[in-house]
Amino acid sequence: MLDIQKIRADFPILSEKVNGKPLIYFDNGATSQKPQVVIDAEAKYYQEINANIHRGVHTLSQLATDAYEISRVKLQHHINAKFSHEVLFTSGTTHGINLVANGFASILKSGDEILVSSLEHHSNIVPWQMLCEKTGAVLKVIPINEEGELIISEYESLLSEKTKIVTVNHISNALGVINPVKEMIAKAHAVGAAVLIDGAQAVPHLKPDVQDLDCDFYAFSGHKMCGPTGTGILFGKEEWLNKLPPYQGGGEMIKEVTFEKTTYADLPHKFEAGTPNIAGGIVLGTAVDYLNNIGFGNIQLQEKKLLEHATKRLLEIEGLRIYGNGKNKASVVSFNIDGIHPYDIGSIIDKLGIAVRTGHHCAQPIMNFFCIPGTIRASFSFYNTKEEIDEMVEAVKKAKNMLS
Numbered sequence: 001m002l003d004i005q006k007i008r009a010d011f012p013i014l015s016e017k018v019n020g021k022p023l024i025y026f027d028n029g030a031t032s033q034k035p036q037v038v039i040d041a042e043a044k045y046y047q048e049i050n051a052n053i054h055r056g057v058h059t060l061s062q063l064a065t066d067a068y069e070i071s072r073v074k075l076q077h078h079i080n081a082k083f084s085h086e087v088l089f090t091s092g093t094t095h096g097i098n099l100v101a102n103g104f105a106s107i108l109k110s111g112d113e114i115l116v117s118s119l120e121h122h123s124n125i126v127p128w129q130m131l132c133e134k135t136g137a138v139l140k141v142i143p144i145n146e147e148g149e150l151i152i153s154e155y156e157s158l159l160s161e162k163t164k165i166v167t168v169n170h171i172s173n174a175l176g177v178i179n180p181v182k183e184m185i186a187k188a189h190a191v192g193a194a195v196l197i198d199g200a201q202a203v204p205h206l207k208p209d210v211q212d213l214d215c216d217f218y219a220f221s222g223h224k225m226c227g228p229t230g231t232g233i234l235f236g237k238e239e240w241l242n243k244l245p246p247y248q249g250g251g252e253m254i255k256e257v258t259f260e261k262t263t264y265a266d267l268p269h270k271f272e273a274g275t276p277n278i279a280g281g282i283v284l285g286t287a288v289d290y291l292n293n294i295g296f297g298n299i300q301l302q303e304k305k306l307l308e309h310a311t312k313r314l315l316e317i318e319g320l321r322i323y324g325n326g327k328n329k330a331s332v333v334s335f336n337i338d339g340i341h342p343y344d345i346g347s348i349i350d351k352l353g354i355a356v357r358t359g360h361h362c363a364q365p366i367m368n369f370f371c372i373p374g375t376i377r378a379s380f381s382f383y384n385t386k387e388e389i390d391e392m393v394e395a396v397k398k399a400k401n402m403l404s
């Protein structure tokens with residue numbers, strides 16, 4: 001059992017007031033809060049070892065390089081990648097997906113197919129549309145059912161030898177649905193397609209095992225898992241990373257440069273042009289340690305309790321509908337109340353210190369599917385409590401009475 005009050009004390013922002021009320025933070029799907037150890041590690045880096053990496057022979061440069069590379073190995077173990085050079089530091093999920101989509105421009109031919117799902121975040125749709133424009137490849141979309149689950153039989157019939165890459169999220173940011181990615185990856189491999197998993201919403205809740213999943217790429221952001229903004233990881237299988245061309249050119253990513261010809265550095269540096277977010281990369285390792293110390297088993301137990309409690313309490317409100325009711329769900333509740341715009345409820349409860357997300361959650365196709373402008377999304381973290389959920393339910397009831 002987690003001592004939630006003790007954990008809450010690790011997060012200084014959770015004792016702040018917003019609009020004069022104690023903060024209730026239910027926008028974890030957009031970004032998580034940061035524990036003091038993460039905040040301290042960032043300051044410590046700048047106070048003690050700040051220097052550019054992989055460049056100088058001087059002591060600080062070596063200390064910074066070591067810390068950065070130790071963090072890479074930590075991340076490698078966290079996701080169970082076979083090699084540390086399969087773990088690329090990025091600025092976030094968006095960067096990782098664009099890196100892969102850009103690389104596929106040299107692989108795809110006109111008429112090849114890319115499969116995305118209806119549940120994707122815009123950052124896992126738009127880069128593939130841009131790739132289609134560049135190559136003449138065709139974007140195909142895996143549909144969902146009324147519960148917000150991917151229809152696997154439709155997925156199977158969309159797969160063919162024309163499919164070159166399937167790209168799907170592990171957990172939907174808008175609905176919290178957990179997709180059967182392992183099964184989907186095996187089916188894609190059976191037709192020779194590569195698979196990218198957008199793990200942005202999964203990594204706060206679970207420890208992905210990229211070898212067990214057998215995905216070709218797995219992208220995620222640090223800031224949704226207690227780490228700093230502007231950090232992220234792209235895992236890629238060695239054979240794929242060797243096959244893809246570099247994404248950006250610059251320092252750090254070369255072996256030799258002349259005006260006649262430049263040769264590229266080995267993995268992972270081939271994909272890491274320029275000075276990276278050194279502090280961020282190191283501190284992402286601190287965040288991963290923090291989560292592993294709490295334990296993902298404990299995190300999941302706590303979040304399951306919060307999800308069940310929130311679902312039960314919210315459904316007491318007449319006219320309230322929850323979107324995404326599959327069996328496999330992360331601690332996200334996306335809902336609307338009949339006849340009331342989600343934005344109006346969000347603004348009223350914000351005055352009471354409650355932070356939720358309202359809108360389309362960067363996933364407009366899902367909103368179009370349900371014929372709604374958006375939803376109110378409450379996304380819970382292990383540091384949230386049932387009491388906070390009860391306060392939100394009372395606040396939503398109050399807002400409903402004011403608006404109807």
Ligand SMILES: *Cc1c(COP(=O)(O)O)cnc(C)c1O
Nearest residue numbers: 092093094121123173200201221
């Ligand atoms: C947040 C999110 C992204 C984008 O992450 P960035 O950190 O903004 O790059 C992509 N996909 C999903 C599912 C997300 O939740």
